[in-house]
Amino acid sequence: MVTAGRTLAQVSEASLLAEIFPFFPAREGVLVGPGDDAAVLVSGGSVVVTTDAMVRGRDWLDEWSTAADVATKVFTQNVADVAAMGATPTSLVVTLVADPATPADWAVEFARTLGDLATDAGVAVAGGDLSSAPSGTVMVSITALGDLRGRAAVLRSGARPGDTVAVHGTLGRSAAGLLLLQQEAGARGETDGARGACVAHHLRPVVDVVAGAAAADGGATAMLDVSDGLLRDGSRIAAASGVRLALDSALLEPDLVVLREAVGDAALESVLAGGEEHSLLATFVGTLGTLPPGWRPLGRVEEGEGVTLDGVAQQPRGWDHFAG
């Protein structure tokens, strides 16, 4: 590798690209890949598009997150947004804006991991952009595209009284993992048990790329991915749909069992307010017992507004990008 042990400033753009391009193999559905002015992709009657960036020092710390971790997180954030529309992720473009003093190996590891994740998920890396940034700044951004394959998009606004509220995946693990990293110097290396699972989820959240489309086929009426916390994201569905989401704490028990072991008393708050989880939260027509595989109930949709837990109104809490 010409890049080994060097900074981005010490390798040419061309040699870096030559090392990175093989991680992004040609795929079915890509008519023109990286290397021309733009990529050209096969498309159905509609295209789903979303974009999400991560910034070093804000969205990750180098002390905790490797380049592979960052690639996993930014991939999952974007692909989960596509899946949450009921679409199948098909392709992405990627941007790296980095201080020239950044090790070239960081960029190579980032690209290799992104290529591996995309390949495993059947997603094409169709293009990208590389720019230099002021000292200290490293930013990665993805725009992901998806295909609804004839389905109607599942919006946040479709929940109706009588629907079941359900989740695909875990809740609270990312927040609990962050708490462990903040509290304990050695938490980064923890791999076993509940604590290891939480730290791993915070650093490398995963998403089932077909769960969103399966939910759409299985009667999902509203859906999003949990990026800002169950209460805050749930209140978004409630507001957009003009309904109340009535959660049942007994149905959160599978998450709480793990989180009590990992973070004790912070378990409930992690489940209710923890962001960056990227599990899918949806409402489904009808009552329990009719959910697609991998989904489990959390409560039901009622007339009203906001989110309740065991009948008690909950204040949404979460994250603002610029404030404080």
Next chain:
Amino acid sequence: MVTAGRTLAQVSEASLLAEIFPFFPAREGVLVGPGDDAAVLVSGGSVVVTTDAMVRGRDWLDEWSTAADVATKVFTQNVADVAAMGATPTSLVVTLVADPATPADWAVEFARTLGDLATDAGVAVAGGDLSSAPSGTVMVSITALGDLRGRAAVLRSGARPGDTVAVHGTLGRSAAGLLLLQQEAGARGETDGARGACVAHHLRPVVDVVAGAAAADGGATAMLDVSDGLLRDGSRIAAASGVRLALDSALLEPDLVVLREAVGDAALESVLAGGEEHSLLATFVGTLGTLPPGWRPLGRVEEGEGVTLDGVAQQPRGWDHFAG
């Protein structure tokens, strides 16, 4: 305006978005716009996608460029890439990653200009992302989508001996404008004559969003936009197509007349090596006289390699993002 006179840190993300969203009106072809997990767009059988970022201090200086200038430049860069495939730009998503100390007015002016440009060009602003950055960093990025509307994409590899080399738009003005800005403190305010035209082109390059599709319909065999200079970009067509581009200096005269007035002896080098122009460079089947409206000949395609000027081989020269 709640944002007037404040920094991004002093306004909430929600209030900033509330002020920005009206600049991005609903458009035909947008099934789901900003506000859900992802946007959903009507699409033909294929979708063209490209992404390009700009970083303060690298790609623009606040002393020279307003937020409106930056919006114009990043819009043009992306839309020109889509047009250069022979496609019609249809939509975009936009990312702003900014130091919280950035004036909120900067973000609002950026968004307003982007919305105006997109509206004029028939391009939908379908979504975006907003993140905070380390002190001093401001970065904007666009991913633009386009529709080939049944056409085959015009690649860099399709030029054949006997084709005509042609350009749509100007050459060298952006480089000449940069030179004027670097040499003279007051050049930013210059608006008249050749010098004003060059400064304006550097700060606010424009693109004809339909020229690329019209070229594809008019027999373009290879095409790209001039982002790194006539010689460097011309050599890319030559290499991808396995041909020589033979340029005729007499045909550069319309550009040279203006540039001599603006930058004197630097005129020829500006035309040959000046980047960021974003005019379209293409090859067309056949000889002079058959070009679509707005295109003018620069020379012809021959057997061989590289780029020549009046028969003399030219060394491509240009720009590397991380080096020096």
